[in-house]
Amino acid sequence: MTVFRGTISVIKAVVVELEQDGLRGYGEAYEDLHWGVSLDSMVSALESCRRFTADYALADPRAFGLKIEALLKDKPNPAAVSAIEMAACDLWGKLRNTPLYRVWRYDPRRLPLSSYTLGLDSLYRIIEKFNEQPNWPIYRIKLGAHEDMTILRELRKRTKSPFRLDVNGCWTKQQALDYVDELKTLNIELIEQPLHPDDWDGMARLKEVCDIPFIADESCRCEADIDKCVGFFDGLNLKPVKFGGLMSTHRALEMARARGFKTMIGNTIESSIAASATSQFAPRLDYVYLDGPMLIDKKIGVGVQLDQGRIIMSRENGVGFSCRTADNRNDSI
Numbered sequence: 001m002t003v004f005r006g007t008i009s010v011i012k013a014v015v016v017e018l019e020q021d022g023l024r025g026y027g028e029a030y031e032d033l034h035w036g037v038s039l040d041s042m043v044s045a046l047e048s049c050r051r052f053t054a055d056y057a058l059a060d061p062r063a064f065g066l067k068i069e070a071l072l073k074d075k076p077n078p079a080a081v082s083a084i085e086m087a088a089c090d091l092w093g094k095l096r097n098t099p100l101y102r103v104w105r106y107d108p109r110r111l112p113l114s115s116y117t118l119g120l121d122s123l124y125r126i127i128e129k130f131n132e133q134p135n136w137p138i139y140r141i142k143l144g145a146h147e148d149m150t151i152l153r154e155l156r157k158r159t160k161s162p163f164r165l166d167v168n169g170c171w172t173k174q175q176a177l178d179y180v181d182e183l184k185t186l187n188i189e190l191i192e193q194p195l196h197p198d199d200w201d202g203m204a205r206l207k208e209v210c211d212i213p214f215i216a217d218e219s220c221r222c223e224a225d226i227d228k229c230v231g232f233f234d235g236l237n238l239k240p241v242k243f244g245g246l247m248s249t250h251r252a253l254e255m256a257r258a259r260g261f262k263t264m265i266g267n268t269i270e271s272s273i274a275a276s277a278t279s280q281f282a283p284r285l286d287y288v289y290l291d292g293p294m295l296i297d298k299k300i301g302v303g304v305q306l307d308q309g310r311i312i313m314s315r316e317n318g319v320g321f322s323c324r325t326a327d328n329r330n331d332s333i
Contacts, residue, residue: 011269011296012039014080016046016087020058025091026301026321028273029083029241037079045072045080053084058095061088062247069244078244085245086277086319093318099280100319104250106283113309114290115140115164115266123151130155137309138162138189140266140289144170149179152186162189164287169193169218173202180210190287192237192264193217203232215264215287223252226259235262235286246277246319253284267292276303276320282311 013030031039049071058064065085072081093100101108116136118129120143130139141155141163152163165188171179176194183191190213195202197218206214213234220229220236222243229236236256240249249265256263265282266289267275275290282288290304290311303321305312314320 013270014039014042014046014083015271015273015300016083018053018058018084018087018091020091021095023091023094025087025089025094025318026273026323027083027086027088027090027277028271029079029086030268030270030274032079032241037077041075041077042080042083045075045077046084048072049084058088058091061085061092061245064088065245065247079241081244082241082246085247086240086273089246090277090318090321097317099314099317100246100277101280101283101313104280104284106280108283108313110283111311111313112282112285112288113137114288114306114311116291116309117166117289117295118142118155120144123147123154126151127154127158130158134159135308136161138164140164140166143167149182152183156186160187162187164188164190164192164289165194166192166217167194169196169199171195173199173205176202176206177209180206183210183212188212190215190235190262193219200232207232213262215262223248223255226252226255226261229261230259233261235264237264237266239265239267240274240277246280249281253281257284262286264288266290269295271296271300272303273301273319273321276314276316279304279311279313280319282313 011030013028016027018025029042031037049068068081068084089100115138116133117140118126139161143165144167171194192215215235215237216229216233217237238249238252240246243249243252253263263285264287265278265285267278270292272293275292279290301321301323303314316322
């Protein structure tokens with residue numbers, strides 16, 4: 001996967017396992033050096049919580065997550081908190097013998113389609129990647145190169161499916177303004193983080209001249225940022241790794257909806273653990289991308305599945321992940 005920050009061929013991640021009453025819960029978080037999240041820092045943070053978790057009887061994952069945050073207050077590490085809290089949520093659901101989406105009373109019949117991601121690359125390679133999945137109903141296209149508009153024109157020749165653009169904040173205001181008129185003709189469903197996260201004046205100007213929905217990602221990294229985005233963005237990408245876990249994301253999701261935002265959650269290059277955990281929010285979301293496991297070679301288990309964009313929820317309790325191999329299961333609905 002390539003984004004404007006560089007190419008990722010190997011992703012380093014931590015997987016947390018919590019066990020209670022013969023049941024096991026799993027959580028995951030990945031290294032992101034751009035935001036100062038290293039594998040070593042996550043492992044160190046998690047190791048410092050080992051003694052506490054050994055004696056903890058899980059009853060409420062939110063309370064558990066707050067205690068973990070308190071333990072790490074001198075060296076906050078939202079990614080590590082997210083991984084261990086995800087494992088706690090998984091275990092909590094399994095102890096209750098139900099998936100999280102049912103605990104939250106989400107209707108699994110209301111599922112949006114998942115987009116398929118085309119990473120930033122040369123035009124030739126992007127067309128190659130597109131040809132591997134030419135019939136997907138929605139494409140999420142990573143942009144940030146000098147060929148952005150050429151790439152969009154060439155892809156539009158090959159499909160009528162809507163495009164969701166993820167710019168990761170690398171366009172300037174003038175670039176975005178120069179692109180606006182043509183973008184309106186290319187069936188662009190939304191644009192995620194078009195400008196640098198601190199360019200609020202630029203976002204205000206874009207909102208004046210463009211009616212394509214704008215989704216905040218890097219501009220919304222914690223609950224306090226939700227209100228900052230009012231008037232500048234139409235929706236928010238609420239990744240659990242940013243908000244410190246699933247329960248915090250659940251609360252942020254309701255806050256965002258109460259303020260009129262469209263909501264998006266997705267997973268990047270992550271395994272079925274994180275993708276399945278993200279899928280628990282799907283019935284409550286406007287936009288989702290769960291194709292992360294399709295982008296990695298090594299599978300560590302099974303969970304949520306995609307069928308040309310259609311989400312097939314797992315029958316597993318908790319976050320919907322199982323370490324069993326796909327050959328030995330029949331667990332989807």
